Amino acid sequence: MDKATEQTLKEVKQLIQKAKRICILTGAGVSAESGISTFREAQQKGNEPGKGLWSQYDPQQLASIEGFLKDPEMVWQWYQWRREVNQDKEPNPAHTAIAHWQKQAKESGKQKVTLITQNVDGLHQKAGSDPQVYEVIDIHGNIWQNHCLQCREQHLEDVTGLQQVPECQVCGGQVRPSVVWFGEALDEKKWQDGETAAYCCDLFLSIGTSSQVYPAAGLMMLAKSQGAKIVEINPEPTQSLVVDYQVIAKAGKVLPKLID
Template sequence: MIDFPTELVEALRAAKRVLFFTGAGVSAESGLPTFRDAQTGLWASYKPQDLATPEAFARDPETVWRWYQWRRRVHADVAPNPAHHAIAGFEARLPETVLVTQNVDRLHELAGSAAPIHLHGSVFRNKCAQCGTEMPEVPHDLETPPRCDTCGGLCRPDIVWFGEALPQEPWHAAMAAAQRAEIVFSIGTSATVHPAARIPLVARDAGALLVQINPEPTPFDKIALNLRGPAGVVLPELVEAVWPS
């Protein structure tokens, strides 16, 4: 069992507004490849700019589309891990909890989180590359992108590609939650992807206790309360320490 700092356990028992900020490491514990790990096998010869930029899609939409269809099939085969379930457990006990994720999967939702804020979009959502109209989910074996009924543009994944700005609505919601949080958890993230990595810092600057759960060091090490280890181990034990069954 992990011996958690008393200040953290007591702070969680007293808290109302907790913010969880999750990154690729959380989903990797479910066996989901990270973005760069996904460039294996047939995709090993491609660079990120070949598969995840607006320019790449404009140049070769079918190749980009097929890669994301492959990623969707991979995503559909994994299940939430104990970290996802533990975060949903925090939400059930603390109704003002907010979950902000950099991940484009839906493992948080499958674990029971009601409304995670997806900063980088979702691999399962689609939009028109030309007019931005939301488009429906399609079968994962469809090899060519369908056309938009509104303008005839090509369908693309509704995720943030390199060189694109974060969508404003989730960004503003995340920043507002950060400014209200009493405790902020940074979990499974390198803390180097900007502007997303600003969110835990905004919370800390507004007075929140910053807690980091990560197996490896990050730039947050010097300013956070660090719980070194896999989120799927640390978080369930933390729930039990705060609310013993």
């Protein structure tokens, strides 16, 4: 690690120690360090023998309400395949550092740390960022959860290996993965909670995600408008003008150094 990066880390660590309300936004770069493919990478890997020729399908077919209504079993089987591929993936040091930070903050009562993630893989929760205990907002949903398309009843039963679309035991409707598909709006409450966290924070960390992709990038702009310091941690830095500190490195390498 070069001296410039070390100096930036030192300054960011001082910000963290002084901050009272922290908002963390994580994206695909954090999951990538655990071997989780992006949606399109997974689609290409689906061309492997015996795994289904997923790469021949348009993403709109595999992750949209229109695609599900047209061929629900195809879409369900695509998500079952993604679950199968990701089931042995484990949290990396970035996940565990954030979970540890949330635990420390809650126990000390000196900080409020809100985690907003665009990732649907559930690795933050697996690392210990429990939504029942801490402020955790998965704005794009969770691939391990399902709900009824018609009545929206949550379905917690194990669907491992199930290749046919389950039937809702409440209304008889079709059960779908609880993720946000192309063309769907984000969950209103989750988004409002995310906006509130960004609006009220004095430190905003953008980790493993582009600082220029909306709507999530709007949270950073909101935080900046209220005087928060903005830190970007990403091996591929963006050109965002609102970023105050840029750490060009992988999250799993630097977060444990920042949070101890």
